[in-house]
Amino acid sequence: MEKLGRNVGPFWTAKSKGMQNWEAPFRAALVDRQNYYNQSEGLHTWQYLYGCRLSKDGQKGGYMQYGYDGRDFLSFDKETLIWAATNAADTGAQMAKKEWDCDTETNKKKKHYLEETCIHFLQTFVTYGNESLLRKEAPLVKVAHKVVHEGLTTLICQIYGFYPKAINATWMKDGAVWEQETFLGDVIPNSDGTYHAWLSIQINSKDRGHYQCHVEHASQPQPLEFSVWEMSG
Incomplete structure (x- = not known):
C-alpha cells in the first residue's frame, strides 16, 4: 500500500x-x-x-x-x-x-x-x-507432550509463522486421521502478518509414539508430519 x-x-x-x-x-x-x-x-x-x-x-x-x-x-x-x-x-x-x-x-x-x-x-x-x-511462508512446527496424570498424556502441536492463512492440521495415528479427544485452536494473526495455530490431543501415555501431527500448507509441496520427539521448521 x-x-x-x-x-x-x-x-x-x-x-x-x-x-x-x-x-x-x-x-x-x-x-x-x-x-x-x-x-x-x-x-x-x-x-x-x-x-x-x-x-x-x-x-x-x-x-x-x-x-x-x-x-x-x-x-x-x-x-x-x-x-x-x-x-x-x-x-x-x-x-x-x-x-x-x-x-x-x-x-x-x-x-x-x-x-x-x-x-x-x-x-x-x-x-x-x-x-x-501471493507470498508463501512455510510453517514452523513443534510437537511436545505433557503428562496430565499417570496413564494420560496431552500432545500439543504448535504451528508458527505461516502464510497464507489457510492450513490443514490433523493428528494421525499409525497413518490414519485421528479426531477423538482432539482440541483445535483458532488460526491467529501474528504482528508480522503471518499466522499461528495449535491443536492438542489426549491419549494413553504408552501410545504416544504412534501419533504424528500432520500439516498441509500451500507453501509445502508435500504434507509435513512430526512426532512427539521432533521439533522442526
Missing part, C-alpha cells in the same frame, strides 16, 4: 479528500433516517458497505448496502437497479426504497461504480499487493 501511494500520484490524499466530502451528505442521510422513524433524540448510526469481485473468467460481482442502528436497511441489486428492504415490515426502509428506486440516474451511476470503478481499484490493489498477498 505504501508503494501504491508513492507510484499512483497523490492516491491517499485524494481518497482522504473523498471521504471528507462524504461526511456532510452522510450526516444528512442520518437525519433523514431519524425523520423516517420520528426520532428526535438519542444515539443513532448510519452505515454503508460495498464491495466488488472479479472472477478468473471475467465475471463481475458487486454489492452495496446500508444499515441503520446496527440492522440491515436497504441493499442494492445492480442488475435491476432496485433497492431491497431486508425487513418488509420496516416502514422507514420502505419509504427510502420508494424514493431511491425512482432515482434511476443515481442507480445507474452506482452500477457503473461497482462494475467499473470498483473493479479498477481492485485490480490496482491486487497488482501492487501481489508481492505480499
Whole structure:
C-alpha cells in the first residue's frame, strides 16, 4: 500500500479528500433516517458497505448496502437497479426504497461504480499487493507432550509463522486421521502478518509414539508430519 501511494500520484490524499466530502451528505442521510422513524433524540448510526469481485473468467460481482442502528436497511441489486428492504415490515426502509428506486440516474451511476470503478481499484490493489498477498511462508512446527496424570498424556502441536492463512492440521495415528479427544485452536494473526495455530490431543501415555501431527500448507509441496520427539521448521 505504501508503494501504491508513492507510484499512483497523490492516491491517499485524494481518497482522504473523498471521504471528507462524504461526511456532510452522510450526516444528512442520518437525519433523514431519524425523520423516517420520528426520532428526535438519542444515539443513532448510519452505515454503508460495498464491495466488488472479479472472477478468473471475467465475471463481475458487486454489492452495496446500508444499515441503520446496527440492522440491515436497504441493499442494492445492480442488475435491476432496485433497492431491497431486508425487513418488509420496516416502514422507514420502505419509504427510502420508494424514493431511491425512482432515482434511476443515481442507480445507474452506482452500477457503473461497482462494475467499473470498483473493479479498477481492485485490480490496482491486487497488482501492487501481489508481492505480499501471493507470498508463501512455510510453517514452523513443534510437537511436545505433557503428562496430565499417570496413564494420560496431552500432545500439543504448535504451528508458527505461516502464510497464507489457510492450513490443514490433523493428528494421525499409525497413518490414519485421528479426531477423538482432539482440541483445535483458532488460526491467529501474528504482528508480522503471518499466522499461528495449535491443536492438542489426549491419549494413553504408552501410545504416544504412534501419533504424528500432520500439516498441509500451500507453501509445502508435500504434507509435513512430526512426532512427539521432533521439533522442526
